Structures are given as C-alpha cells and as structure tokens.
Amino acid sequence: MKDILIISNYYPPEKGAAANRIEQLALKLDQNGYQVSVISPLPNYPKGELFPEYKNKFSVTEKIQNITLKRLWIYPSNSSNIFKRIVSTLSFSTTLFIYLLIAKLPKKVIVQSPPLLLSFTAVLALWIRRRKIILNVSDLWPTAAIELGVLNKDSISHKFLLFIERFIYKKANHIFGQSNEIIAHIHSIFPEKKCLLYRNYPDHFIENITDEKQNSNEPIKLFYAGLLGVAQGVFELIQQLELNNLNLELHIFGDGAEKDQIINYLNQKQIKNIFFHGMLERNLLHETLQNLDIALVPLKTRIYGSVPSKIFEYTALGFPVLYFGGGEGESIVEENNLGWVVPVENYKSLNSTLKQISEIGTDKIQAMKKQIFLHAKQHFNLDEQMKRLIKNDAF
Template identity: 65%
Template sequence: MEEILIVSNYYPPEKGAAANRIEQLALKLKQNNYTVSVVCPLGNYPKGILFPEYKGKFSVTENREHISVKRLWIYPSVSPNLLVRIVSVLSFTLSLFFYLLFKKTPEKVIVQSPPLLLSFIAVLVLSWKKKKIILNVSDLWPLAAIELNALKENSFSHKSSLFFERFIYKKSSLILGQSNEIISHIHTLFPEKECHLYRNFPDHKISKIELETQEKQPIKIFYAGLLGIAQGVLELCQKIDLNHLNIELHIFGDGAEKKAIETLISNQKQQKIFFHGMMGRKELHETLKTQDIAIVPLKTRIYGSVPSKIFEYSSLGFPTLYLGGGEGATIVEENKIGWVITVGDYGELNKKLISISDLSRLELDKMKKEIFTKTQEIFNLDNQMIGLMKNKVF
C-alpha cells in the first residue's frame, strides 16, 4: 500500500473541529488503501496543558485505529503573555523541524495550515527533500488574523506572516482549500497553482436519522464547540432574548469565555440558558439527540472561513441557525438547511426566534428528516474523497 504522512497541530484525543477533521481525513485515506501516519504535538488542546498520559514524555508513538501517530514534544500554553505563546509555538516547530529533517518520510505528505509557522517549517523541509506536498488550507492567515484584530496590519509580524503564506503556497505541489473563497484567494497570488475544494464533511456512519423530537418540551437550540473570542458565545448569551418564548439555549464546550458564560448563567433570572461543559464527540452526539436546532455564531465574518459545524450538524438532521455571512451563508440558504442572520444583528436574531418558537413539533420533525435526507448526498465525505482520488490528488 502507498504511504502518506499527515502533519497537523491537532489530533485526537484532542477535541474540537480541527482534530476531528484531520482524523477523518486520515481514516478515509486508510479506508482507501493508504498506509497513513500522523505527526503532531503531545496532546494538550484546548486548555494548553498536557494530558495526563503525555506528561513527562518527550515523544510518544501510538496506534489509533491502525494509524501510526507520532507525538512530539511541545511546551504547551494558552497564556495571554505573548512571549510565552511564542515559546510554545516555537517548541513544537523545532521538534517538527528536526523530525522531518532526519526521519525517513513518505513521498507524499499532507500539511495542515494554519498554524502558519508550523506549515512554513514543514513545507520548507519537505521541499528540500523533494516530497509531494499537499497543503490543506482551512483558514486564510494572516488575513483572518487581521480581521480578528490579532495582528496589526503592516507590522513586522504581519509582513513575516505574508512571507510564510506566499512561501507555502508557492512550494506546495497542490493545495486543498476548505472553501471556494480560499481557492480564489490563492489564485490571486498564484493563478496557475493546482487547487481542489475539500469541505469539512463529517462521516457519522449512520443511514437513518437518530434525532428525537420530544413532545411537550421547549424547542432546544444548542451551541457545541470552542468558547473563544471569534465565536462570540458570551455575547450571544447576553443579547439573546428568550423571554416568553418556547425555547431553551444549551451550550457545550470549553474555551476562554467559559467562566464568564458560567457566571452569566448562574445570575440569570429565568433559567433558559444551560451550560453542559466539554464532551467527547461520541458522547456529545448521543446527548444532542434530544436537541432541535444547531446555532452557529460568529463574532466577525472572516473571509475564507466556512464553519465545519454547518456540515457536522446538518448531516445529523439539525436545522442550522447561522449568524454569519459569506460562503457559509450561501451554503445554508442554497441548500435550505436553516436560517441566516447577519453577523452581530441580535435584533434580527430575536425576531427570527419568535417565528421559530411558533414551530409545531410536527413541523420541526419534518424539517429534521428533510435536512437529514438531503445532506446525506450533498455533504458526503466518501463521494468527495472518490472525486479527489480520481483527480490524483493523493
């Protein structure tokens, strides 16, 4: 069987969309007769603390579902101190540099980007070794960092990031873009670069809908994912108006806003917002069976980004309430899988919630079944992989 290596900053047992996405890619390649290996940091995401099984270790080699996973040393941190964060990023970058430089690697390597410095180092070494580099771009950096105010335009960091970005696009053999906007951006820099669309489709391995529409219960809207600044879940909790509505909001996840969200919920007068903490993917999906609608909020509309939650939860049958714009909004509207609200327009959101509150259980159940049936075809990971292999991407 042909070998392929995946370089990623995230991999299970770490939780979140990034780790799930890379694992699904690895498993699909394995199912299609590739010998797959992964190199990543020792598990620490999202809290920036090494998981107990990795503490005191410099590197670990594991076998996860017949995929060899090599975990390299990292000094993990989510500290607000910029110097500490730089040390953390550099620690795994150096580990990866020496690993790729001195270890025998397959002829084909998939490199995940961002993080930008990590992908730069990987592409640099792999280009020296004349490997086929398949760059998997899930977000546009540094453009997204500027839009999130994480970088100051024309600063040294910004200019360095622009150099890294152009370098990895130029040196990659071909590029997988998670959205059409990403591909369009890359083609403005390198018009002749071979690019392919690779959506973050899930692989739930279910053939029939498993959701339970419960009679005589409020409509349950849920958010599941990272509780970070970019998602704006705290602001959502502050500005959503559920008074006099037959609706509850349930939150699952962890991140920087967790404590503030818990404090807000503990002080609420009407108990209509509930926090459930972080769960593993399987446990979460089991718990979500009694929920009704997935809400996907964004603090800022980021060019190139299409939240994987749109695909993840619509493929289970959930209607999507999307607070965003751009390509994600187009996907929701064109496929009729939910509702789109302008970013930050909570007045529009609260008006929409009034009409959602009036939905009958019969209407909601019908909507779920139609969305499930539709998305089994249009958000199909197997079909996507078959198309990519026909085009000799891997």
C-alpha cells in the same frame, strides 16, 4: 501500498473540529489503500496541558486504528499571555523541523494550515527534503486575524505572516481549500496553482430520524457545541439574546477561552433558559444532542474563507441550522435549505428570527430535520468526495 504522511497541530485524543477533521482524513486514506502516518504534538488541547498519559515524555510512537502516530514534544499553553503562546508554538515547530530533517519520510506529505508558523516550518523542511507537499488550508491567515481584530494591518507581524503565507502556497505542489473563497484567494496570488475543494464533511449519519418529538410540549431547544473562543463570540452572543417569554432554550457544549466568562455570566444573571454543559466526548455529545432541535452556528464577525464544519456535522445528524456568521457558510445554508440565516453581527435580526422559530412549533421542525438529514446524506458525503479527489490524483 502507497505511503502518505499528515502533519497537524491537533489529533485525537484531543477534542474539537480540527482534531476530528484530520482523523477523518487519515482514516479515509487508510480505507482507500494508503499507509498513513501522522505527526502531531503530544496531546494538550484545549486545556493547554499535557494529557496525563503523555506527561514526562519527549516523544511517543503509537498505532491507533491502523494509523501510525508520532507525537513530538511541545511546551503546552493556552495562556492569554501572547509570549507564552508564541513559545508554545515555537517549541513544537522547532522539534518538528529537526525531526523532518533527519527522519525517514514518505514521498508525499499533507500539511495542515493554519497555524501558519507550524505549516511554514513543515513546508520549509519538506521543501529541503524534496518531498511532494499537499497543503490543506482550513482558514486564511493572516486575513482572519485582521478581521478578528487580533492583528493590525500592515504591522511588522502582519507583513511577516504574509511572507509566510505566500511561501507555503508557492512551495506546495497543490493545495486543498475548504471553501471556494480560500481557492479564489490563493489563485489571486498564484493563478496557476492547482487547488482542489476539500469540504469538511463528516463521517457519521444517523438512521433514526423520527417524524414526531416525544414531548411536543417541551420548548424548542437550540444548541451550540464547539470551541468557546474569540472567533465564535458565544459570550457576546448570550449577552445579546432576548429569550424571555419565548418557547426556546439554548444549550451550550464546549470549552475554550470564554468558558469562565460564560459560566460566571449565567450564574450572576441567573438565566433560566440558557444551560452550560461543558465539554463532552464526541459520541456522548451526539447521543445527548438527539433530544435537541436546532444547531446554532455563530461567528463573531464575517471571516473571509471560513466555512464552519458544524454546518456539515450537524445537518448530517438531521439538525436544522441557525447560521449567524456571514460569508460562504451563509450561501451554503441558503442554497441547500438547511435552516435560517441571520446577517452576521445583527443581533436585532437574530432575536427577531428566534421569535419566529419560537412560534413555528415542534411538528414543523421535526419535518425539517428529516428533510435536512436526507439532503445532507446525499450532498455532504465524505466517501464520495474522497473518491473524486483520488480520481483527480490529489494524493
């Protein structure tokens, strides 16, 4: 059996797209005959505190679903204080670096990036140990940080992160990119580097898409489910929405830095057609979403290289997508007829599109759901993608 290690900053029982994505990769490798181990921090995301069962522990080794998990110490924090966030990142990076230098490791290792500092630490240690490094790039940093306005271009921090970015690309034996833009960016720096497209396809499909909604008199129900952070911009979005007199509701599920702002705003304004539900377990969330109609996928600004995994996750559940993020994700929605595309940051156009959706009627949306589900099942297939990668000696 072939051994392979995955290094990631997130892994279940932590919630969110990043943890789910790495778990899916681990399980698919296991199903294809690999002996898989994962190194991650002691679970602490998204609240920035250790889960109760992991408190007062320096490291934990456990086996779940045939995956061997090594969880290492971290000083957890989701504080807005940049110093505390840096200390948190450095704490796990230091623990990880020491562990990778002294532990018995398989010959092949997948390193998740971002976060950049963590991937740099892992790549450096693995390069010293002469392991085969497979870099899995989900977002382009520091490019995304510049576009989000959290980093100043040509600052000392920016130049340092550019050095780290180039180092990990150079030392990787080959690279997975979640988008064609990521691969184009890497090839602009290292034209000869072997890069493979690895989309964040889901490993779930439902089989009970119905032709009719149980109560066609209900409003059309949009939902956002995911991280409530700076990149998604949900707080600004709900302030800009004009839902009065529309046959629409918006349901919000998730947690993150903007959670309190969203709750306070909805309470103060007493908005009747926007509902906040908090964070739900993934299976419970999917069950709850069956009563809703359209997935809202926003980004605060166009982020080069980013393709939100929600596009694939929710079309696999049969939901049309209202995409408000620009970039390659916009092309995917348009080319696959997955729903509606609104130019990023154009709230006037967003409200105009919402008005059109409100007038469509539930019968047409139900027909869209069935068609989108069948398309996603055929074209966004994780098993088929994994077979192609294995055939191309990706692992």
